[in-house]
Amino acid sequence: MILAGDKNVAFELEIPAKAKYISLARLFVGSIARRMNFSEESVDDLKIAVSEMCTNAVVHAGNGTADKPPINIRFVVGEESLTVEVRDQGPGFDPRCVLENQPSGLLEKGFGIPLIRSLVDVFDCQSSPGGGTKVTITKFLPGREGR
Amino acid sequence: MADKEVREGSELDIALEEVGDHSIIVLSGEVDVYSAPKLRDTIRNLVEEGRYRIVVDLEEVAFLDSTGLGVLVGGLKRVKHHQGELGIICNQERILRIFRITGLTKVFTIYPSREALLANIKGA
Secondary structure, three states, X not given: OOOOOOOOEEEEEEEOOOHHHHHHHHHHHHHHHHHXXXXXXXXXXXXXXXXHHHHHHHHHOOOOXXXXXXXXXXXXXXXXXXXXXXXXXXXXXXXXXXXXXXOOOOOOOOOHHHHHHHHOOEEEEEEOOOOOEEEEEEEEOOOOOOO | OHHHHXXXXXXXXXXXXXXXXXXXXXXXXXXOOOOHHHHHHHHHHHHHXXXXXXXXXEEEEEEEOHHHHHHHHHHHHHHHOOOOEEEEEOOOHHHHHHHHHOOHHHXXXXXXXXXXXXXXXXXX
């Protein structure tokens, strides 16, 4: 595997802030994760997490409704983990609203963040009104958590 | 690995079948924020035509995210408004896991196969 055992190798992907390009981010993270020897279940976890992160970024950036700045996705291959950072230059928000709110009742929205948090080992969201948003996740290779 | 990667990134195809008073929406490909509106429109159109017993076949779905889940929940609410039902056909662990994590296995009737659905319809 080309990436197995590599550490601190980084890749960057920039996509226009449009929904149709999110599948490319999924393909990218899936390819990297497989080459790091993640299990297929973990590859699926990472694809869902990255898709949710990019969806949020695209929605915050206006989903191509105007000349919105692109979404930047950075993949950092560690010896024992893969970290993915998604940055948008949307209007930003108070991250406490997202991190503390749990969906209740039969809602059509609000599944994204709880889903990401349950599928990855580390989740962080930094945002401020007017300052854009950066969401970072890390998933460890099996048996490497918390070393 | 190569075959798997070729299958990924495919667009969403939707086919419709009628079995008795049930409409089966057969999906293949990926359901995300880009493709989910197509599924939403299909469900809306069925409900507008008075079809309130809908089953969505996810057996050939390679990817489903929270937007897809939201569309299914929206469809369920829509048919329930008419005392209808919206079920799922799925035996793929990768997809079922998403329903379990979000607690939606308690909300949808999930059939493990087309045969299980047909047996249920026959037995009703």
